[in-house]
Amino acid sequence: MPIETEQKGAGAGAVATQNEKGATQSADGIGYARGRFVALDEPVIPIDERAHQFGDGIYEVIRVYGRRPHLIEAHLDRFERSAAAISLAQERTRGELAQLIDDAIERSGFSEAQVYFQLSRGIVKRDHPFPAVPSHLTMTVRPIDDAKFQGIRERGQRMILAPDIRWQWCYIKSLNLLPNILTKQKALDAGVNDAIFVRDGWVTEGTSSNVGFISGGVLHTHPADEHILHGITRQVVLSLAGQIGLRVSETRFTPESLMAADEVFTMSTVTEIAPVVEIDGQFVGQAALADDSFVRRLQRAYRQTVSVH
Numbered sequence: 677m678p679i680e681t682e683q684k685g686a687g688a689g690a691v692a693t694q695n696e697k698g699a700t701q702s703a704d705g706i707g708y709a710r711g712r713f714v715a716l717d718e719p720v721i722p723i724d725e726r727a728h729q730f731g732d733g734i735y736e737v738i739r740v741y742g743r744r745p746h747l748i749e750a751h752l753d754r755f756e757r758s759a760a761a762i763s764l765a766q767e768r769t770r771g772e773l774a775q776l777i778d779d780a781i782e783r784s785g786f787s788e789a790q791v792y793f794q795l796s797r798g799i800v801k802r803d804h805p806f807p808a809v810p811s812h813l814t815m816t817v818r819p820i821d822d823a824k825f826q827g828i829r830e831r832g833q834r835m836i837l838a839p840d841i842r843w844q845w846c847y848i849k850s851l852n853l854l855p856n857i858l859t860k861q862k863a864l865d866a867g868v869n870d871a872i873f874v875r876d877g878w879v880t881e882g883t884s885s886n887v888g889f890i891s892g893g894v895l896h897t898h899p900a901d902e903h904i905l906h907g908i909t910r911q912v913v914l915s916l917a918g919q920i921g922l923r924v925s926e927t928r929f930t931p932e933s934l935m936a937a938d939e940v941f942t943m944s945t946v947t948e949i950a951p952v953v954e955i956d957g958q959f960v961g962q963a964a965l966a967d968d969s970f971v972r973r974l975q976r977a978y979r980q981t982v983s984v985h
């Protein structure tokens with residue numbers, strides 16, 4: 677438990693304090709780098725860090741509900757798959773990493789939070805070949821302001837379609853997010869919430885979410901192949917679909933079928949399940965906003981999974 681709990685109310689830039697375990701924390705969150713807990717603004721990463729120089733690494737984002745890291749096993753599974761896909765060896769066992777995540781949450785003192793962790797190919801003089809140095813794990817735990825996401829979940833999002841300018845291996849949760857960031861900013865500059873990627877005429881996913889739609893009692897979403905991130909929220913949604921009377925189709929679909937859908941939605945760890953109500957200036961999926969829509973039922977069913985573990 678933190679000693680100086682009054683720091684919790686402080687705004688950005690709050691001075692970091694020590695809790696009873698000697699961890700550095702502040703109202704903004706805590707960090708972990710180079711094998712120790714640090715203040716978020718502590719300069720701990722050397723210039724020669726491969727994540728910094730090459731984006732040579734992978735990451736995960738876990739939502740913490742009531743101090744528990746939700747769906748941690750699924751996130752650790754994907755972390756291991758991403759690491760293996762880029763031939764990145766880990767120094768820690770899965771159990772050690774899980775323990776570190778638990779410690780970080782406890783030290784942060786936050787019960788509603790977001791854990792971000794990334795693994796890079798280490799700290800070593802810049803050179804392209806894989807180096808013979810240990811990988812480097814960094815982590816942050818920050819409080820989550822769920823009210824912002826709740827608004828999106830209630831009222832829905834306005835989106836644009838955008839070319840999927842990413843590489844071929846989108847199933848890897850790679851640190852290289854430049855196409856995602858450029859496309860997100862393009863959406864914000866267009867005055868909407870986000871963008872939906874289209875590759876070769878097929879809808880793939882959002883800039884940081886998976887996309888699904890419901891028409892005629894069938895939930896459609898892109899197959900979990902190399903062109904999308906295999907979202908953990910997506911997987912939960914697919915497992916809940918049957919319960920609320922939906923059939924599932926994991927086949928590619930066009931922007932036209934999205935525009936004509938009864939309900940359109942996104943899925944992600946932090947935003948959970950959120951309706952999409954406009955695409956490229958046209959109203960879409962308005963049925964999703966009704967109290968008894970499939971999207972509303974999925975939202976409620978998802979929250980049930982949060983409270984039952």
Ligand code: PDD
Pocket residue numbers: 737881882883884885886904905906907908909910943944945946
């Ligand atoms: N983004 N697709 C992309 C491209 C994503 O970046 C994400 C998650 C998802 C949804 O995956 P999940 O349900 O496992 O969160 C799909 C995280 C939250 C991020 O980058 O912040």
